[in-house]
Amino acid sequence: MKYLSSHEWLKQNGNLAKIGISAFAAEELGDIVFVDLPEVGDEVIANETFAEIESVKAVSEVNSPVSGTVVAVNEAVVDSPESVNEDALEAWFIEVEVTEVSDKLLTEDEYQASIE
Amino acid sequence: MTKRTALYDTHIKYGGKIVEFAGYELPVQYKNGIIFEHNIVRNGVGLFDVSHMGEVLITGENAENALQKLVTNRVSTIAENQCRYTLMCYASGGIVDDLLIYKYNTKKYLLVVNAANVDKDFDWIINNLDEGAKAENISNGITQIAIQGPKSKDVLSKITDMSKIPEKMYHFADNIDVGGIECLVSTTGYTGESGYEVYCDNKFASKLYEILMTAGSEFDIQPIGLGARDTLRFESSMPLYGHELTKDTLATEVGLDMFVKLDCDFIGRDALVANKPKYERIGLILIDKGIAREHFEVLDKEGNIIGMTTSGGICPTIGGAYAMARVLLSSDTEEVYIQVRNKRLLAKRVDLPFYKRSK
Numbered sequence: 001m002k003y004l005s006s007h008e009w010l011k012q013n014g015n016l017a018k019i020g021i022s023a024f025a026a027e028e029l030g031d032i033v034f035v036d037l038p039e040v041g042d043e044v045i046a047n048e049t050f051a052e053i054e055s056v057k058a059v060s061e062v063n064s065p066v067s068g069t070v071v072a073v074n075e076a077v078v079d080s081p082e083s084v085n086e087d088a089l090e091a092w093f094i095e096v097e098v099t100e101v102s103d104k105l106l107t108e109d110e111y112q113a114s115i116e
Numbered sequence: 117m118t119k120r121t122a123l124y125d126t127h128i129k130y131g132g133k134i135v136e137f138a139g140y141e142l143p144v145q146y147k148n149g150i151i152f153e154h155n156i157v158r159n160g161v162g163l164f165d166v167s168h169m170g171e172v173l174i175t176g177e178n179a180e181n182a183l184q185k186l187v188t189n190r191v192s193t194i195a196e197n198q199c200r201y202t203l204m205c206y207a208s209g210g211i212v213d214d215l216l217i218y219k220y221n222t223k224k225y226l227l228v229v230n231a232a233n234v235d236k237d238f239d240w241i242i243n244n245l246d247e248g249a250k251a252e253n254i255s256n257g258i259t260q261i262a263i264q265g266p267k268s269k270d271v272l273s274k275i276t277d278m279s280k281i282p283e284k285m286y287h288f289a290d291n292i293d294v295g296g297i298e299c300l301v302s303t304t305g306y307t308g309e310s311g312y313e314v315y316c317d318n319k320f321a322s323k324l325y326e327i328l329m330t331a332g333s334e335f336d337i338q339p340i341g342l343g344a345r346d347t348l349r350f351e352s353s354m355p356l357y358g359h360e361l362t363k364d365t366l367a368t369e370v371g372l373d374m375f376v377k378l379d380c381d382f383i384g385r386d387a388l389v390a391n392k393p394k395y396e397r398i399g400l401i402l403i404d405k406g407i408a409r410e411h412f413e414v415l416d417k418e419g420n421i422i423g424m425t426t427s428g429g430i431c432p433t434i435g436g437a438y439a440m441a442r443v444l445l446s447s448d449t450e451e452v453y454i455q456v457r458n459k460r461l462l463a464k465r466v467d468l469p470f471y472k473r474s475k
Contacts, residue, residue: 030145030149030150030343031149031150031151031152033151033430034405034407034430034437036405036406052457054407056150056151056343056347056429056430057144057150057343057346059407059409059457078405085149
């Protein structure tokens with residue numbers, strides 16, 4: 001698993017990748033009440049915002065660790081945003097057919113160190 | 117420089133996540149989160165530190181008349197030991213603050229005002245108080261703890277003689293022994309649930325808090341932060357200064373006409389009589405997916421801007437995303453759009469309050 005310093009995780013599987021936010025980010029946000037995701041077929045660009053996530057008190061941007069085309073959107077997260085708080089590493093937002101990977105990715109250890 | 121209430125160490129002890137609010141360091145939430153705390157208050161009992169609120173004492177032979185000149189609600193009919201909600205206006209009819217008047221007698225009133233407005237309110241009062249009355253800002257020495265939720269009475273019963281506590285809402289009793297501490301207890305609150313606000317001297321702050329937590333532990337009492345304080349008042353559609361009420365909103369444009377008595381003589385009355393209200397406060401429920409916050413534009417079905425949201429968010433108990441908005445009286449508001457960043461979300465008008473507790 002890889003991370004962006006802005007707390008998004010990336011799980012790659014061949015040329016497909018799933019993206020979510022870290023447990024640390026979910027904890028910092030507090031109760032998540034709404035996730036606004038792109039649609040299947042939309043393009044995402046590495047290091048740029050592709051979604052918004054809302055907690056009770058605030059709106060935060062979610063950045064993509066990859067460039068590519070959205071091939072799947074996790075409706076479960078849209079229907080039950082609290083699932084992100086319950087298990088952030090399982091609650092994927094989108095699956096992307098990857099054309100390019102961010103040059104700013106951190107390893108798990110590097111990410112953990114960054115949030116100490 | 118930020119201030120701390122006398123309960124700061126208590127908040128740290130209970131794991132409060134501290135943020136800055138109205139110049140004070142206060143907990144926005146505790147470890148189980150805002151929604152958990154909101155539900156605790158709706159179904160059980162919670163404790164809030166509201167010591168950042170301001171208290172101003174008005175005393176003197178002419179206190180009643182001097183106070184009436186400052187406030188929109190009728191002062192002469194407040195009974196001893198009764199609390200009355202009111203607005204305070206500028207000469208323009210715009211709002212200085214909303215506040216509670218606690219009447220001891222015609223020569224002594226306690227005003228409880230918003231934390232963010234204490235200095236402004238006190239200056240306003242001092243500059244506009246008639247002869248024969250004196251105002252004292254006693255905020256700094258007072259700790260105020262709110263205990264709110266259907267189990268509040270059960271908790272309080274364990275530590276005080278309930279025969280001395282008012283039964284009806286919006287009343288108070290002073291010099292009450294609560295767990296051995298001398299307190300003022302009022303049947304007031306800002307959550308839409310039954311409950312009390314308990315005032316004591318700062319030196320007893322943490323002792324009183326712990327006495328309440330201990331008495332409440334069999335009812336699963338929890339400390340509650342500012343986050344849930346806002347979701348609770350928002351779900352109950354209670355106005356918040358700086359949102360629904362501002363210096364640019366007329367006292368007759370905020371859906372609080374019940375508390376504005378135009379036959380009384382107060383600063384701002386003439387302007388309110390001369391200037392008919394152009395706006396009203398309405399409730400909206402989001403139909404399209406998304407959450408509206410404050411200060412988003414509201415548009416009619418044709419796309420004309422008719423106003424803006426003043427508060428918005430989710431309502432955890434009733435479910436859904438809602439907003440309160442200030443819109444032109446002339447508009448058709450059955451269905452509107454709210455401009456949420458780059459999206460226009462459809463919303464439908466609903467009655468206020470969004471939530472009302474059942475008897």
